[in-house]
Amino acid sequence: MKEHKQIANILVDRGLAQFGDALLNFAFSIVLTKIHGSPRGTKIPDKVLADAAVKAGLRKLLPTRVGRGDVANGFEALMAHVWLEKRLTLDEIVDCLNSENIDASQNFVQLAELALDKLRN
Amino acid sequence: MKEHKQIANILVDRGLAQFGDALLNFAFSIVLTKIHGSPRGTKIPDKVLADAAVKAGLRKLLPTRVGRGDVANGFEALMAHVWLEKRLTLDEIVDCLNSENIDASQNFVQLAELALDKLRN
Numbered sequence: 001m002k003e004h005k006q007i008a009n010i011l012v013d014r015g016l017a018q019f020g021d022a023l024l025n026f027a028f029s030i031v032l033t034k035i036h037g038s039p040r041g042t043k044i045p046d047k048v049l050a051d052a053a054v055k056a057g058l059r060k061l062l063p064t065r066v067g068r069g070d071v072a073n074g075f076e077a078l079m080a081h082v083w084l085e086k087r088l089t090l091d092e093i094v095d096c097l098n099s100e101n102i103d104a105s106q107n108f109v110q111l112a113e114l115a116l117d118k119l120r121n
Numbered sequence: 122m123k124e125h126k127q128i129a130n131i132l133v134d135r136g137l138a139q140f141g142d143a144l145l146n147f148a149f150s151i152v153l154t155k156i157h158g159s160p161r162g163t164k165i166p167d168k169v170l171a172d173a174a175v176k177a178g179l180r181k182l183l184p185t186r187v188g189r190g191d192v193a194n195g196f197e198a199l200m201a202h203v204w205l206e207k208r209l210t211l212d213e214i215v216d217c218l219n220s221e222n223i224d225a226s227q228n229f230v231q232l233a234e235l236a237l238d239k240l241r242n
Contacts, residue, residue, distance in 0.1 A: 019161060
């Protein structure tokens with residue numbers, strides 16, 4: 001079980017956020033390619049990541065008074081950490097983002113929740 | 122063995138280029154993270170990709186009069202194709218980009234050559 005301080009240090013790590021950005025864009029490009037049946041690539045908007053992270057409760061693990069960009073970075077850092085620590089595989093991330101939710105943005109919330117669970121335990 | 126026309130169609134595919142962009146940025150982020158021993162992420166500059174693609178002979182497979190951006194896109198599309206067709210794995214791409222060359226840009230040339238070889242045969 002990680003301490004609050006340890007978790008906060010992970011979520012504000014700039015290098016982890018950069019790595020997580022690349023990881024999430026690749027994972028979501030795989031998802032879009034599966035859905036459309038032809039290759040696509042994308043950059044996930046910060047707003048999508050930030051909204052999902054807030055709904056998953058990630059904001060309260062961050063320092064107070066952070067902006068939307070910092071929340072998105074926190075989500076990216078979280079994903080990088082759990083992937084690098086082998087607590088979630090690329091396939092698991094893709095499967096989570098490819099769930100059949102009516103609201104596709106809900107998949108990002110589920111992913112954030114899943115990753116937070118892996119981070120905490 | 123693929124025909125010249127088939128290869129050209131792959132290399133100019135916009136969706137493949139977008140997918141390849143995400144794939145290469147993720148693969149190179151893994152490489153940087155290994156090299157530095159701490160997480161990093163990056164967006165590989167088009168110039169790096171275009172220069173490597175030209176050296177590997179990719180330009181002559183593209184339509185004439187294409188710019189640097191198109192050559193970089195061709196390299197990205199090539200990588201997406203060979204990865205999606207399971208002719209190169211992510212680990213193989215990472216290993217190739219993590220070779221111990223004196224000139225790091227040479228690793229991108231080697232990757233383009235390797236992928237072209239997989240594409241052709």
